[in-house]
Amino acid sequence: MNNSTDQQLQEFLDAQQRNEQAQLPTTFNQEDVATYKRLFEELTHEPPDTYLSFSFSNKVTRQxxxxxxxxxxxxxxxxxxxSVLFMIFVAGFVLINAPGATFEKSISRLALPVVxxxxxxxxxxxxxxxxxKRSRRQKF
Amino acid sequence: MNDEQALVRQIVQGNVRAYQTLVERYQRLVLHMIRRIVQQPADVEDVCQDVFMKVYQQLPTYQFEAKLSTWIATIAYRTGINYVKKHHRESFHHSFDQLDDTDILSQLPNPEDVVQQDDWHAFLHRQIDRLPIHYRTVLTLYHLEELSYEEIGQITSMPEGTVKNYLFRARRLLKNALEAHQTREKNYE
Structure with a gap:
């Protein structure tokens, strides 16, 4: 079968399958028509081993x-x-700038709380x- | 506001249960595409999960310009292709280099397959799995998901003419493979 006839046959079967008005001319080789019909019919079925686990949507939302x-x-x-760093900074600033405070004195007063x-x-x-425990691919 | 838009708005506002509804609605579409692109059954579910994680992350940018199914299928297609590129680089290039029909015809069907398989349904699906990725994707979207050429073009970023051409060539290759199988069966009888 040449390319153009092959294409015409495919177009006719396409139109038939999508419920469009199309008449299949009798000029086509009937064996080709039968083979294409089987093919078109099978292509509308899911391939084997096509499934997801039962709780797939649940798994996605949990993730x-x-x-x-x-x-x-x-x-x-x-x-x-x-916040903690800011708190330390403010506390240090207040202690250092308190009236009568020296740098060393302030550090010694700050050291233990900071540690x-x-x-x-x-x-x-x-x-x-x-x-x-955190895991991106945690099993359920 | 239609049902889909309302669902998307709920998800964007943080309703995870609404997202579960969306996953349930589109998981068959994503599964069919990923199954045909990735092929390794053990990896299919993980890639589908990646697709839906990406859909969730990108949903705030979705502007309802295309149908939601087309938009999700586009993400699924890109994720599947990237997965194959990353994990099966060899088979990916093999798939794309073989867009010449004469090369594919010489391998379709594999003589071993003809001898091994009595059931033509299983035989046909094995032949589909041997086609290049673009052929498989176009076949799945057109026949299984019943999408139009235009929608398939949007998903795969291919011109409509290319989609039609791939579809025609893929079906012709499969028909030739089926004929070879039938001839073999007749001779065997």
Missing amino acids: IQRQTMDRSERNAFLIYGM LLLFGLGFIQWADYRLL
Whole structure:
């Protein structure tokens, strides 16, 4: 079968399949018509092994929720960290500029709280990253 | 505001349950495309999941210019192609280099397939899997999803003429493969 006849036959079957008005001329080789009809019919069926797990949509939404939670946690930690640094800065500024205060005296008064604060922050960070398990591809 | 627009607005406002409805509505479309592009059954679900994560991230930029199904199919197509490029570079180039019909015809059907497969349905799907990616995608979108040439062009960024040409060539190749299979069966009988 030459190309143009082949194309005409495909166009006729296309039109038939999409419920358009089309009459199949009898000039076509009937074996070709039958083969193309089988092909067109089979192409409308799903290929084998085409499936998703039963809870696919649930899995996707859970992953989105987890990502959203991760993002808000990160933002919360960032704001927390910035606030603590700002607090330290303000406290230092007040102590250094207090009437009668010297630099050394202020540092010695600040040292212990700052060490404790940094230790506390460090502990929170460690607990967050070592004790909480996060996995992008967590199985359900 | 139609149902789809209302659904998108709800999702953009942070309603994750509404997104679950969207996933359920379009998961067959995405699955059919990814199954034909990626082919490895073990990877299909992961790639589908990636597609829906991207859809969720990009949904705030969706302006209702195209149908939602077309927009999602575009993301699925790009994600599938990128996946194949990244993980199966060899087969990807093989697929694109073989756009000459004479080359494909020499490999379609594989003589082993003809001998192995008695069931023509399974045989046909194996032959579809041997076609280049663009041919497979166009066949799936046109016949399984019943999209128009214009919509397929939007999804794949191909001109309508190219879509028609790929569709015609793919079907002719498959018809020739089927004929070869039928002849083999007759001879066997």
